[in-house]
Amino acid sequence: MAQGTLYNKVWDSHVVDKLPTGQYQLFIGLHLIHEVTSPQAFDMLSEKGLSVAYPNRTFATVDHIVPTDSQARPFQDGQAEAMMSALEKNARKFGLQFFSFNTGQQGIVHIIGPELGLTQPGMTIACGDSHTSTHGAFGTLAFGVGTTQIRDVLATQCLAMDPLKVRRINVNGRLGPGVYAKDVMLYIIHQLGVKGGIGYAYEYGGAVFDRMTMDERMTVCNMSIEGGARVGYVNPDETTFEYLRGRKFAPSGLAFDKAVEYWRSVASSPDAQYDDVVDFEGAAIEPMVTWGVTPGQSVGVSDRLPDPDAMSPEDKKSAEFAYNHMGLKPGSPIKGTPIDVAFIGSCTNSRISDLREAARVVQGHKVANSVKAFVVPGSQQVKQQAEEEKLDEVFREAGFDWRGAGCSMCLAMNPDKLVGSQISASSSNRNFVGRQGSKEGRTLLMSPAMVAAAAIEGRVADIREFLS
């Protein structure tokens, strides 16, 4: 059993009771909701005649279904409009703060929580979305939950939970040029497997993480869930505190100093004990590209696609399924694979630093004729910041579409979808069959800079060659 870790400290300070079922009742410090998974929960609440127990601990935004080309109401899709109206109604009825379009603070729930300073070290966080793990970048325990659990958080500000084990993952040394946080995480998932994290909270540390910005840490924690870990986190440090200073919901003045003291105290102790420790070398990580239909099926961009015959029977089966769907061949290089669509967006990689990096790649180039390319900023604030820096012009001039904030083609619940068997280079987090809106559609996950390079070349390119 792990001891003295951030996981242990935050868990212990939030336990309300041990339940007759053997689970623990855990207080949830911050609850984030969006339009897709909350309406049923509100309905259940109303039907029981219950109210929201701690309305000032729940914040709402709209992201999954919003069209990114026009936000005019009513939305063209009746189901989308219905979901939006339901959220508006529920927020009003229960007195919840709702970051709607007109606030200028709307965006993907996992982008806006940190951006507004709602996400703070030492908190427990819940949201009806599996990528809630993103908030772990701040040293929180952030759980993705289902609709019934949303109802429980609304009604009681608590969840019934089973404790997790803790695995420390060190990435030591330095990353090479052209290697980003996204590559680090794709590499970790590749090494530990998509089921490797089941039952664990992942604690990320080591020199590479110490040097990462908050944006980069969020990219890694975001995809903990793709590695099977429900929760992933980085211990809070000066980088965390500086990020939070001056944010809308962060403490200010004297309270900020007190907060920093508390935030420091929740970090894992130097003598903390873990259930498992894994070490990787930053220098061993290449820019990564997925070739299959799970986020673990990836290779370094200069590698050739793996041979299923050299795999374990289980991996072989899923590799064969993946090759069949993707239309790719074992032994061929991933570099040079033609693409049809380039998508820069999602809660993994649509923050301002992602857009800056992609714009740097795009600057002075044109998107290949065969490629439809678009950028979907993670939030209205990201969009505004990017426009102030004239990044939108760089993208537009190159032939990218410049869109409004939302999840967009990460899961294609809005009108942005792959068509037929199109292949996308995507900065999102899931390459599951059908994920981007077409049953035959194919997804290559990579860093936003790599997506930008692929958009210009019309095929998967090595960002390192591209930049030199």
Add this chain to the structure above:
Amino acid sequence: MTDLDELKITKIEGTAIPVEGNDIDTDRIIPARYLKEITFTSMGNYPFYDERFDTDGNSKGHPFDDPRFQGASILLVNKNFGCGSSREHAPQALMRWGIKAVVGESFAEIFAGNCTMLGIPVVTASATHVQELMEQTKSSPQTAVVIDLEHQEIRYGAAPEPTRIGLEIPESRLKAFMHGTWDSTGILLSNAEKTKAVAERLPYISGFDGG
């Protein structure tokens, strides 16, 4: 009064609606195409949809569309009601239409469990008693019906001498309704005071100025 008290269900009173027939499966209660909807909100429009409307949307005269049974809260059924797929949409659809309790000769186990999670008591009575109750509501739809879990009986007809029939419900479910512990929300709510204490102890809840 503790919060769990608010979740106690000891008695359901209302008028009844009879849906006759054995082995009515959940596909009939809610056709599969409505599972595509992302919220349960509209489920109340769909119970028995394909038995209520023809392909042109004209009513086929099902009890759920019969004006005499509008406003009913107690569903009367026969044998093995709710068999088939485990979809929670079925009890959701009934509940959203207005059903607060179901009385029948027997029920599929998963359906009964799903109903319990939603706070809908599903109780059984003998075939004869169910039949008599159905006949009564068909001839007088406004008959007042009381499902009294505490005394484990169903009463219907005018006071002071209503007809009384016995009801059965598994012990564990009866307790869950009587104690208000039929879902996790209830259990978590019962710790409201301890929850508050934890919240007050957490420095970020008070904005770090609590000292």
